[in-house]
Amino acid sequence: MKNILLIGGTGFLGTAVVRELARRTVSADSCFTLPTRRRDRVKHLLVLPTARVVDADVHDPATLGRLMTGQDAVINLVGVLKGGEGEPYGKGFARAHVELPRKIAAAAKVAGVRRVLHVSALKAAAEAPSGYLRSKAAGEAVLQDAGLDLTLLRPSVIFGPGDAFLTLFARMARIAPFFPLAGADARFQPVWIEDVAAAVADSLLRSESIGAAYDLCGPTQYSLRELVSYAAAVSGHPRAVIGLPHAVAWLQAWAMEFIPNGPMTRDNIRSMRVASVCDSGCTLPFGRVATALEIIAPTYLRS
Numbered sequence: 554m555k556n557i558l559l560i561g562g563t564g565f566l567g568t569a570v571v572r573e574l575a576r577r578t579v580s581a582d583s584c585f586t587l588p589t590r591r592r593d594r595v596k597h598l599l600v601l602p603t604a605r606v607v608d609a610d611v612h613d614p615a616t617l618g619r620l621m622t623g624q625d626a627v628i629n630l631v632g633v634l635k636g637g638e639g640e641p642y643g644k645g646f647a648r649a650h651v652e653l654p655r656k657i658a659a660a661a662k663v664a665g666v667r668r669v670l671h672v673s674a675l676k677a678a679a680e681a682p683s684g685y686l687r688s689k690a691a692g693e694a695v696l697q698d699a700g701l702d703l704t705l706l707r708p709s710v711i712f713g714p715g716d717a718f719l720t721l722f723a724r725m726a727r728i729a730p731f732f733p734l735a736g737a738d739a740r741f742q743p744v745w746i747e748d749v750a751a752a753v754a755d756s757l758l759r760s761e762s763i764g765a766a767y768d769l770c771g772p773t774q775y776s777l778r779e780l781v782s783y784a785a786a787v788s789g790h791p792r793a794v795i796g797l798p799h800a801v802a803w804l805q806a807w808a809m810e811f812i813p814n815g816p817m818t819r820d821n822i823r824s825m826r827v828a829s830v831c832d833s834g835c836t837l838p839f840g841r842v843a844t845a846l847e848i849i850a851p852t853y854l855r856s
């Protein structure tokens with residue numbers, strides 16, 4: 554596979570996937586096309602010789618059609634954590650997680666691109682408690698019904714340098730004397746970004762992944778309270794974590810929805826009602842062994 558279109562390939566995970574694919578690519582004429590809404594914010598990708606960053610609105614079917622032409626595979630990594638309120642999900646979730654996959658499926662068919670990899674989220678389900686997880690499930694269903702050579706990847710929360718998770722907790726610990734925490738007992742099984750990127754690259758290169766859906770988790774389950782305490786302590790600012798009662802957490806999240814880039818929404822709290830853990834233990838496809846959080850996190854949280 555020489556030509557790969559990575560939609561949502563300019564973000565946290567996409568950057569790691571592009572680097573992993575570039576590392577494994579033997580052909581100098583390979584090309585990874587990365588559409589973005591904000592080229593000025595992805596300068597780190599412009600230096601990769603095989604990456605072609607293009608300004609594009611992937612929601613526009615004609616643009617998507619042009620991007621799709623001549624590709625051997627498409628990887629969709631677009632995801633939003635804030636999509637508004639609504640049933641079964643808010644408009645932002647509908648646009649990014651459901652309508653976009655529908656447009657991708659249609660454009661892929663027209664361009665004759667059969668191979669599609671789609672990054673969803675662990676515990677995506679039609680009956681899930683949050684719009685985020687319900688819309689992720691609807692996006693999966695759209696692609697599954699489209700008759701493509703599809704692989705689904707469903708990670709738990711992803712950690713690594715630049716994450717919006719442990720790094721955020723470590724930063725907050727520098728300024729906050731203690732942590733009033735919503736969803737303190739929520740369960741996660743964080744997975745290292747390089748393990749997720751490797752799972753995407755492995756899946757792309759191995760035909761047995763066609764038709765498969767992989768849940769991606771690290772080796773250990775934690776409560777959110779444990780993760781926040783850990784990030785604060787490792788970054789050199791140990792802090793007490795105080796779990797907020799549900800009603801207070803709900804009010805706090807509602808208030809934060811009015812802040813641009815606020816860290817929490819009511820829908821995020823609903824997502825945390827389901828444990829983001831792999832029911833079959835620690836799983837990565839193709840026999841890959843997941844890397845422990847305690848090995849990686851100190852390398853970037855301490856700085």
Ligand SMILES: NC(=O)c1ccc[n+]([C@@H]2O[C@H](COP(=O)([O-])OP(=O)(O)OC[C@H]3O[C@@H](n4cnc5c(N)ncnc54)[C@H](OP(=O)(O)O)[C@@H]3O)[C@@H](O)[C@H]2O)c1
Pocket residue numbers: 560561562563564565566567588589590591595611629630631632633649672673674675707708709710711712
């Ligand atoms: N990070 C995690 O812990 C985690 C856990 C589970 C699942 N996932 C899933 O993994 C995927 C990648 O996550 P990430 O953490 O890498 O996200 P990210 O850093 O926020 O990157 C999101 C990417 O999607 C694009 N994008 C965002 N909103 C868009 C929109 N409305 N229309 C078009 N493009 C849009 C961005 O492109 P621009 O260059 O245009 O901004 C960017 O390339 C997502 O599907 C996410 O749901 C992530």
